[in-house]
Amino acid sequence: MRITKILITVIVFMLSTSCEQNDKELDLTAQNGFGLVINDSIVYYSDEIEFYDFSSHLIYLKDWVNFFSSNYGTFAVFVDNIEIYSGQLHPLYSSYMPMGPVINCAPSVFGNYIIPIGFNQFIDSVGNSIEDPRNDSRIIENLKKQNKYKEGLSCEILTVKKIASNSIEIDIKLTNNGPENLLYLDPDKMGLGLFHYFTNGLLLRNLSKKTFTHQLSVISPEPWDTWDNHWLSVINGNEDKFITITYDNFDILTVGEFEAIFNFPGLSYQVEKEDLQQCNGRIWLGTLHINKNIQIQ
Numbered sequence: 330m331r332i333t334k335i336l337i338t339v340i341v342f343m344l345s346t347s348c349e350q351n352d353k354e355l356d357l358t359a360q361n362g363f364g365l366v367i368n369d370s371i372v373y374y375s376d377e378i379e380f381y382d383f384s385s386h387l388i389y390l391k392d393w394v395n396f397f398s399s400n401y402g403t404f405a406v407f408v409d410n411i412e413i414y415s416g417q418l419h420p421l422y423s424s425y426m427p428m429g430p431v432i433n434c435a436p437s438v439f440g441n442y443i444i445p446i447g448f449n450q451f452i453d454s455v456g457n458s459i460e461d462p463r464n465d466s467r468i469i470e471n472l473k474k475q476n477k478y479k480e481g482l483s484c485e486i487l488t489v490k491k492i493a494s495n496s497i498e499i500d501i502k503l504t505n506n507g508p509e510n511l512l513y514l515d516p517d518k519m520g521l522g523l524f525h526y527f528t529n530g531l532l533l534r535n536l537s538k539k540t541f542t543h544q545l546s547v548i549s550p551e552p553w554d555t556w557d558n559h560w561l562s563v564i565n566g567n568e569d570k571f572i573t574i575t576y577d578n579f580d581i582l583t584v585g586e587f588e589a590i591f592n593f594p595g596l597s598y599q600v601e602k603e604d605l606q607q608c609n610g611r612i613w614l615g616t617l618h619i620n621k622n623i624q625i626q
Contacts, residue, residue, distance in 0.1 A: 363375045363468065385614060400434070401418055415430070420433075430447070430448055431446075439598055445615075481506065481511070481613060481615075483503075495577075498576075501593065505567060526548060533590075591620070597614055
């Protein structure tokens with residue numbers, strides 16, 4: 330009897346949830362402002378969004394809103410009922426990699442209070458790279474108007490130098506483009522082994538597409554899904570930080586031109602929403618993908 334009551338409760342809940350989603354589906358353009366529509370039925374409106382961090386393209390949801398999605402499907406981003414761009418839902422277990430805008434899901438590498446919108450660059454039929462539609466000015470202007478836009482961090486490779494036969498040094502500039510203080514993973518505090526658990530580190534690719542990288546021993550957190558405030562440093566609003574990483578056991582390089590590729594990491598699934606805001610700033614989540622053409626002498 331108890332099992333029957335539980336089943337009835339579950340069914341009623343599922344039906345009521347379905348009705349709520351159907352109500353949204355019947356009126357997808359009910360509100361002006363920013364909107365995200367998933368599979369033509371689930372809609373996330375501006376009033377359900379806490380803010381959008383444009384540096385990592387993560388949409389942070391209000392406390393009462395969660396992000397759940399099916400394995401496959403489509404999504405579209407709207408501003409004032411005008412579709413700006415569309416993309417695909419992509420389960421992380423799939424070996425297929427869709428091009429263009431993508432929401433990685435099933436599971437997401439972030440908590441269910443975040444919707445991550447990625448972009449996989451591709452080349453069109455005449456050899457031109459396609460512009461990232463996530464940075465459309467109409468989206469930025471609308472989010473700013475609603476006080477939901479956060480510019481977040483940016484990162485730049487300044488130099489990559491060969492300082493010995495198998496030793497490479499990379500200098501990076503990290504910039505906080507907004508007024509709020511942010512907390513970032515600091516390789517000096519963590520140590521390079523632990524820092525490189527969150528990133529592949531420096532990769533160099535020559536004109537023949539041959540790749541060269543470090544042979545650093547990576548250290549996993551204990552337990553693997555935890556984080557520690559001692560790993561983090563504060564970057565104040567509108568401040569620059571300069572970071573130098575030295576790889577003492579790098580692949581032997583030839584002289585010539587290379588593309589330097591580096592992903593500057595942040596935390597992700599480890600951080601619960603209630604832990605985002607620390608006393609000295611907000612923990613920045615996501616990854617910054619940076620590259621630069623360099624010359625090795």
